Amino acid sequence: xxxIIEIRNLVHRFADGTTGLDGVSLDILAGSFVVLAGANGxxxxxLLRHLNGLLTxxxxxxxxxxxxxxxxxxxxxxxxxxIFQDAESQIVGETVAADVAFGPENLxxxxxxxxxxxxxxxxxxxxxxxxxxxxxxxSGGEKRRLSIAGVLAMQPQVLVFDExxxxxxxxxxxxxxxxxxxxxxxxRTLVVTTHDLDKVLAHADRLxxxxxxRIAADGDPAAVAAAAEAFGVxxxxxxxxxxxxxx
Amino acid sequence: MAELSTPHRRWTPARLDVRLKxxxxxxxxxxxxxxxxxxxxxxxxPFALLAIARRASLGAxxxxxxxxFWILALVFAARALFTEGAPLVSLGPVAVxxxxxxxxxxACLRLALMFVLGxxxxxxxxxxxxxxxxxxYLRPIPGVPAARVATMLGLIARFIPVxxxxxxxxxxxxxARLGDRRRSPVGRLATFGLPLVRRIVLSADRLALAxxxxxxxxxxxxxxxxxxxxxxxxxxxxxxxxxxxLAV
Ligand SMILES: Nc1ncnc2c1ncn2[C@@H]1O[C@H](COP(=O)(O)OP(=O)(O)OP(=O)(O)O)[C@@H](O)[C@H]1O
Ligand SMILES: [Mg+2]
Numbered sequence: 001x002x003x004i005i006e007i008r009n010l011v012h013r014f015a016d017g018t019t020g021l022d023g024v025s026l027d028i029l030a031g032s033f034v035v036l037a038g039a040n041g042x043x044x045x046x047l048l049r050h051l052n053g054l055l056t057x058x059x060x061x062x063x064x065x066x067x068x069x070x071x072x073x074x075x076x077x078x079x080x081x082x083i084f085q086d087a088e089s090q091i092v093g094e095t096v097a098a099d100v101a102f103g104p105e106n107l108x109x110x111x112x113x114x115x116x117x118x119x120x121x122x123x124x125x126x127x128x129x130x131x132x133x134x135x136x137x138x139s140g141g142e143k144r145r146l147s148i149a150g151v152l153a154m155q156p157q158v159l160v161f162d163e164x165x166x167x168x169x170x171x172x173x174x175x176x177x178x179x180x181x182x183x184x185x186x187x188r189t190l191v192v193t194t195h196d197l198d199k200v201l202a203h204a205d206r207l208x209x210x211x212x213x214r215i216a217a218d219g220d221p222a223a224v225a226a227a228a229e230a231f232g233v234x235x236x237x238x239x240x241x242x243x244x245x246x247x
Numbered sequence: 248m249a250e251l252s253t254p255h256r257r258w259t260p261a262r263l264d265v266r267l268k269x270x271x272x273x274x275x276x277x278x279x280x281x282x283x284x285x286x287x288x289x290x291x292x293p294f295a296l297l298a299i300a301r302r303a304s305l306g307a308x309x310x311x312x313x314x315x316f317w318i319l320a321l322v323f324a325a326r327a328l329f330t331e332g333a334p335l336v337s338l339g340p341v342a343v344x345x346x347x348x349x350x351x352x353x354a355c356l357r358l359a360l361m362f363v364l365g366x367x368x369x370x371x372x373x374x375x376x377x378x379x380x381x382x383x384y385l386r387p388i389p390g391v392p393a394a395r396v397a398t399m400l401g402l403i404a405r406f407i408p409v410x411x412x413x414x415x416x417x418x419x420x421x422x423a424r425l426g427d428r429r430r431s432p433v434g435r436l437a438t439f440g441l442p443l444v445r446r447i448v449l450s451a452d453r454l455a456l457a458x459x460x461x462x463x464x465x466x467x468x469x470x471x472x473x474x475x476x477x478x479x480x481x482x483x484x485x486x487x488x489x490x491x492x493l494a495v
Contacts, residue, residue: 052460054456054459054460074462077459077460077461077462078462081460082460084453084456084457084460086453088409088450089450089453089454089457090453090454090457090460091405092401092402092405092454092457092458092461093375093401093405094373094374094375094378094401094404094405095373095374095375098375098401101468102458102461102463103461103462104468105467105468106461106462106463106464106467107462107468108464108466108467108468109468110468111468111469111471114468132373134408135405136405136408136409136412150461151461154461154462
């Protein structure tokens with residue numbers, strides 16, 4: 001399968017001189033389910049923000065579907081949907097339905113298509129009955145699912161999740177994980193960062209460990225997970241058996 | 248949006264096209280300045296009857312709106328005491344005059360009408376529609392970025408509850424560490440105000456990033472508004488009522 005994301009020698013230095021990424025090279029195949037793990041501050045969020053041009057490389061290139069992101073930001077953002085670490089701060093609309101409509105409206109789709117996509121996206125995350133509710137009154141899990149719906153409505157090829165399980169209870173984790181697995185089955189490419197390998201490992205087909213802005217290990221989830229402890233990520237017990245949270 | 252996506256929902260006066268609703272509200276506010284006692288009473292009467300018919304939830308509403316009654320009382324006192332005319336009762340240097348009493352009643356009724364109409368408008372109209380109407384009215388004005396103004400309005404509506412929530416969280420976190428034992432207002436400002444502003448700015452920053460990630464642009468799908476025959480009929484009826492109220 002072809003690589004949908006190609007990263008070459010990506011270096012990112014922040015304005016204050018902190019090095020966020022230090023020479024990352026990486027290909028992500030279309031349709032794969034990639035987990036990105038690493039200790040706090042290892043550069044996971046920074047890496048994700050390069051995938052849709054929210055950050056500009058200090059050096060190196062990022063390509064999405066063959067085109068460099070730096071010159072094609074809008075296209076990259078249409079192809080790479082991002083679900084942020086903090087669900088609350090990515091809510092834009094005054095109602096749940098208005099929030100989901102925000103992306104499609106930016107794409108200038110006609111009103112019928114916007115409404116159709118909003119309905120489909122809300123149904124996909126099980127929020128179809130909440131269309132008129134105020135987003136800030138939703139529970140943490142519902143907010144997370146709302147932010148997924150907002151991205152789904154734009155129908156991106158790649159979905160990027162930054163810590164999708166933080167602050168979620170058991171059923172919240174299962175709901176979000178269930179949606180992720182559905183999307184992967186439907187052929188989307190998923191890139192997920194997490195500290196909790198336990199929750200996604202069974203469904204991933206690749207695990208990448210980041211350490212201080214560099215790729216420390218990359219490969220088969222079970223094999224890489226065994227080496228994770230050295231980089232500040234807990235290796236789940238029985239990683240090799242790949243027990244799913246969904247059963 | 249959900250309202251807009253089901254255009255064939257049963258029509259009720261509450262579903263009157265939002266632009267006409269807004270126009271009616273503005274006309275009513277201006278007209279009420281010229282109305283006298285009977286006109287004002289006549290317009291308020293239907294709302295009063297409606298309120299009595301649904302008195303179940305009225306008690307709680309009135310408690311929520313205590314401050315409205317304070318404002319009305321204040322206006323009443325000011326008008327009654329400081330209007331020239333034939334004195335009815337004198338209280339030392341000031342006197343309650345006949346004209347003053349009349350003026351006070353009218354002013355209070357006007358204000359009450361404003362509150363009632365404004366409240367009804369806000370209660371019956373989803374924020375998204377108000378935003379759409381503002382954008383529609385601003386569009387013909389050259390030099391005004393209507394889409395940007397509408398987005399700002401939407402963001403403000405979304406942000407106000409966030410600011411209160413952030414303030415509550417900051418205050419809780421500080422009280423948990425006995426921050427409320429600091430008495431100096433300057434110290435309070437530094438320990439409460441600064442972190443609060445910082446958090447609000449940070450969350451605005453994050454929101455801007457999230458909007459960018461979802462391809463924010465000012466050229467967006469326009470909100471869909473449709474005024475049909477019945478909307479204009481209801482609008483005309485509203486105008487006629489205002490005209491009658493002005494005439495009596
Ligand atoms: N705006 C910024 N300015 C300066 N340094 C930053 C900025 N954002 C992040 N950093 C630094 O860059 C490094 C990588 O941060 P990043 O947010 O990518 O880590 P992360 O792996 O996502 O961590 P976490 O697991 O805590 O989310 C950290 O050392 C962080 O302190
Ligand atoms: Mg992060």
